[in-house]
Amino acid sequence: MGHGMTKNPRKKSHPSDGSEQTASKITRRDLLKAAGAAGAAALIPTSLKGASSAASPILDGAMRGSAAMPPGAPLMNLTARETEILAAMVDRLIPSDELGIGALEADALGYIDRTLSELGPDSVESYRTGLAALDRYSEYTRGARFIELSERDQDSALIDVQTGGASGAGVGFVGSSGSFFNMVKSHTWQGTFGDPHYGGNREFAGWDLIDYPGVRMRVTEEDQEQLEAEELEPERRSAYELAMFRTGRPR
Amino acid sequence: MRARRPIYLCAALLAVGSVMELSAQTPSTFIVESPTMRTGEMMPRKYSPDGPNLSPPLTWRGLPAETRQIAVICQDHGAGNPPPWVHWIIYNIPGNAMGLPEGIPFESTDPMPREITGATHGNNGWGLSMYRGPAPPRNSVHHYHFAVFALNTELDLPPGLTRNELLEAIDGHIIGEGHMMPIYERQPADQDTIPNNSIHGSWND
Amino acid sequence: MPRQLRSTDVVIVGMGAAGGVAVLPLAEAGLDVVGLEAGTWLDQRDFAPDEIRNNYRDWPMLVKKCENERPTSRATSATNANRVGGHPMMNAVGGTAVHYWAQSWRLNPWDFQVVSETARRYGRSRIPANSTVEDWPFGYDELEPYYDRVEREIGVSGQAGNVGGNLDLKGNRFEGPRKRPYPMPALRWTGFLETMADAAHSLGWHPFPGPAAINSERYDGRAGCAYHGFCSKGGCPVNAKNSPHLTTIPKALDTGNLRIVTQAHVTTLQMDGEGRVTGVNYVVGNEEYFQPAKVVLLACYTYENVRLLLLSRSSAYPDGLSNNHGQVGRHYFSHHQGAAVSALFPFDLKSWYGLPAQGVAIDDWADDNFDHVGHDFIGGGNLWVMSDRRPISAASMSTYGNGRNWGSGWKRFIRENADRSHSSYIQKTTLPYEDNYLDLDPTVTDELGLPVIRITAQFKQNERAIAEFTQNRMEEWYREAGAIEVVRGGLGNSMGISTHAYGGTRMGHDPGTNVVNPWSFSHEAPNLGILGASVMGTSGARNPTLTSQALAWRSAAHLVENWEDVSG
Known part of the structure; x- marks a missing residue:
């Protein structure tokens, strides 16, 4: 091939038989978990729900946010009552389970709160209106406040909010209930999978879940080959820990 | 509200007719009922x-004796682009099932009822x-068409089929509907x- | 009263991809040039690899002029225009080239001669009804020297496919003959890109690496690409993305003949009674200025070029500058880039690093590169497969019909599949039509109270037919490479606001159907030049930036050679 094109000898590690690949992939991930537990814990945080003491250095200071915040603690922009509804919703969107901690433990709430401070009163109002409507919708259709519903009923109610069915129920969603759902979902994803600089993605839980190999200033041809050979160690740091961008808030 | 004429019935039967044309044999007709719903009447709010x-x-x-498996589609012929809008598809139902219970689990990880x-x-x-x-x-009032198909064979269909994929898969096996x-x-x-315990009063706390 | 500034030879409105290139030949020729730019200077330290800021918050620290002016849009004149979404472009020295994908294609020869070539091969009746498409006033060969010059001045990497008529099958066999190879080799490929190239070969197609204004190796004192994965809508922290703010603009400043005014918000162009332009009115903060000039070059984005002409009225131009033939805003179209195809593979693609300009192209189904006798459309699409993935967008991927996109079930899905999805990029021939156009919105204004542009445009049968045809080809390619699920977007309807907006000030011989002459100077106001894709009459099936830069260089060179004639 011509210049600049590397013929990667390892690409044959992609077998054409998908089932075989799936099986070997799970094994690899199991091994990765085991390796993490055995000693590479600093590189591969494997903490599950409740193990918040294993915070990485980046979570100190401004990054820490509401480290010990239990669901229901007030945020800057929402009341305690609104916060507990939002917490319950976020907890259903990305729950904590055997695959790792969820959005709540990753502090997507803290991320949302900071985001609301930046976006301003209109966005805060969208949250307040939507959360109130979600609670009324739960009462009207399932006979209890959202936080009091079983997980199954919470999920069922959220599906109706997502698909727009809740918007016809006269409980106060502005426009389609799906718009409110998508707004919260989008922010929850940002707060779980985004750069920890913004206060979410605590312990890099989001990046661990999807095996993101991390922020690097330069990815060499050798790095890419190692990635494809499953030999590249993941980086776990914020972009703003890189020397060039250490000045603080993004400009 | 009292019953209104099911104006979409013709469209519904036409849609079914197209399935029948594809089939090798003419399916028999059997009776579909519900303890809580009737054709032309309002469905309860809980659904x-x-x-x-x-x-x-x-x-x-009244299903054909040779029924081995059953499939169900619920669709709205007055919605969707193109119509119909599909509300429910369930298949691989055992041929000896007498119906579907209320409140089937919506999570694929939850087990189906024994029957x-x-x-x-x-x-x-x-x-x-x-x-x-x-x-x-x-x-606006819409009509919700529950179509039940009796199949003459046990298909092991994968989860997640769309309406068209299902109709294609069961084509030639429909012996009753x-x-x-x-x-x-x-x-x-x-x-x-x-309800009275509404949060209205305390919302802005 | 605006403050009257000292007159200059040339004032250029907009220091983006086109204006930022035109400054160099002008300044090198010794002309005094003033560049007006709404945005500010940005540098490497502004370009942290930060998905939230780049891709979800739209660079909140930027000057937001384009955002305040974002057009309204509607599919046809029978519907109301709405303002949906943000403006995809940015204000800065370098313009959107600061963070664009930097794919730097030359158009293929067919794109310059759509009408005559279609008539010759298939008959004139194959030109779609109501299309206003014309041949360009010149062919590919006329633009080749300027493509060549710009590729070297800014730095473009790529694999040549046709050097002086000699085909090199590692490159694009369908490209027009080039004088020389690219100044840099193509960006490298990943294992997945090799897999896709192999699949294309087994289908009998001709895969090749695409060209990019990105350094594949050290070039002109700047580093090679870092492949770090934050290139899409991201500036380059190692200065390997060859925006004019790193390339042509610094060289022009070095001559001492270019002065750039940042945060300059141009409101109107000024004309005299004879119909010549006399200069430019702009605002910085609350201060108003008038910059007199012998020649004005309008080098904003398509929407803003058209808008400034329509907002600038005088007794000589009652319907807007250079609009006495009613052609400003006409022949508008935006590239059909939608109708996407995405695929799920049963293996990890290892696509976390790379950039949108790093990829495999297929040109077999573009332009007139295949026989259209059995088809109901003309033109086609370029298929593009790239390596580009970031965590939030990866976690937001389609579940390909495998359940809802949140909850524990989704978590299992995403754990397995976050790196197994791919979305292709298919750029399709898009034509101008009688009823697709830009004008001023009757009600919506910017913060100065000036009307914004209203887009009235929809894709027609030809574009939708290409979309379906290329979706079929793309699915074929994915399946050949082992995809287990393939999903498709809709075929397209309303054009909406676009990063590839063409026309509105089209270039051509006939003043009755074109705003500017073959040198991109106004048919009506002889000392007004217009730069950018707004002068292009066809899209081809590839990104417009390099072509608009080659055209800008050509117009600037023409101005230098004919200074007395043009400046009067």
Whole structure:
């Protein structure tokens, strides 16, 4: 091939038989978990729900946010009552389970709160209106406040909010209930999978879940080959820990 | 609200007719009923997002003796682009099942009720493998067509089929079918319908 | 009263991809040039690899002029225009080239001669009804020297496919003959890109690496690409993305003949009674200025070029500058880039690093590169497969019909599949039509109270037919490479606001159907030049930036050679 094109000898590690690949992939991930537990814990945080003491250095200071915040603690922009509804919703969107901690433990709430401070009163109002409507919708259709519903009923109610069915129920969603759902979902994803600089993605839980190999200033041809050979160690740091961008808030 | 004429019935039968044409044999007709719903009458709120959105119960009788498996589609011929909008698809139902119980689990990880062990959800119009009930535009009445197909063979269909994929998969195996078509109109909450323990008073705390 | 500034030879409105290139030949020729730019200077330290800021918050620290002016849009004149979404472009020295994908294609020869070539091969009746498409006033060969010059001045990497008529099958066999190879080799490929190239070969197609204004190796004192994965809508922290703010603009400043005014918000152009332009009115903060000039070059984005002409009225131009033939805003179209195809593979693609400009192209189904006798459309699409993935967008991927996109079930899905999805990029021939146009919105204004542009445009049968045809080809390619699920977007309807907006000030011989002459100077106001894709009459099936830069260089060179004639 011509210049600049590397013929990667390892690409044959992609077998054409998908089932075989799936099986070997799970094994690899199991091994990765085991390796993490055995000693590479600093590189591969494997903490599950409740193990918040294993915070990485980046979570100190401004990054820490509401480290010990239990669901229901007030945020800057929402009341305690609104916060507990939002917490319950976020907890259903990305729950904590055997695959790792969820959005709540990753502090997507803290991320949302900071985001609301930046976006301003209109966005805060969208949250307040939507959360109130979600609670009324739960009462009207399932006979209890959202936080009091079983997980199954919470999920069922959220599906109706997502698909727009809740918007016809006269409980106060502005426009389609799906718009409110998508707004919260989008922010929850940002707060779980985004750069920890913004206060979410605590312990890099989001990046661990999807095996993101991390922020690097330069990815060499050798790095890419190692990635494809499953030999590249993941980086776990914020972009703003890189020397060039250490000045603080993004400009 | 009292019953209105099911104006979409003709369209529904035409849609079924196209399936029949594809089939090698003419299917017989059997009876589909529900303990809680009737053709032309309002569905209870609990089967819609004005309630807990439970899947409704169905019963059937008079199926062909050779029935080995059953498939069910719930669709709205007055919605969707192109119509119909699909609310529910469930198949791989054992041939000896007498109907579907109310409130079938919507999570694929939850087991199906014993009497329909092996049943599988297909993908509805929202791309979800579950029942989601009627939510027509405010102040309009829509008709919800429950179509039940008796099949002469045990198909092991994968989960998540769309309506067209299912119809293609069961083509040639349909030996009987039954229909019912209740209606629904949104029943939005007002001050009276929200329970007394509502958070209204304390919302801005 | 605006403050009257000292007159200059040339004032250029907009220091983006086109204006930022035109400054160099002008300044090198010794002309005094003033560049007006609404944005500010940005540098490497502004370009942290930060998905939230780049891709979800739209660079909140930027000057937001384009955002305040974002057009309204509607599919046809029978519907109301709405303002949906943000403006995809940015204000800065370098313009959107600061953070663009930097794919730097030359158009293929067919794109310059759509009408005559279609008539010759298939008959004139194959030109779609109501299309206003014309041949360009010149062919590919006329633009080749300027493509060549710009590729070297800014730095473009790529694999040549046709050097002086000699085909090199590692490159694009369908490209027009080039004088020389690219100044840099193509960006490298990943294992997945090799897999896709192999699949294309087994289908009998001709895969090749695409060209990019990105350094594949050290070039002109700047580093090679870092492949770090934050290139899409991201500036380059190692200065390997060859925006004019790193290339042509610094060289022009070095001559001492270019002065750039940042945060300059141009409101109107000024004309005299004879119909010549006399200069430019602009605002910085609350201060108003008038910059007199012998020649004005309008080098904003398509929407803003058209808008400034329509906002600038005088007794000589009652319907807007250079609009006495009613052609400003006409022949508008935006590239059909939608109708996407995405695929799920049963293996990890290892696509976390790379950039949108790093990829495999297929040109077999573009332009007139295949026989259209059995088809109901003309033109086609370029298929593009790239390596580009970031965590939030990866976690937001389609579940390909495998359940809802949140909850524990989704978590299992995403754990397995976050790196197994791919979305292709298919750029399709898009034509101008009688009823697709730009004008001023009757009600919506910017913060100065000036009307914004209203887009009235929809894709027609030809574009939708290409979309379906290329979706079929793309699915074929994915399946050949082992995809287990393939999903498709809709075929397209309303054009909406676009990063590839063409026309509105089209270039051509006939003043009755074109705003500017073959040198991109106004048919009506002889000392007004217009730069950018707004002068292009066809899109081809590839990104417009390099072509608009080659055209800008050509116009600037023409101005230098004919200074007395043009400046009067």
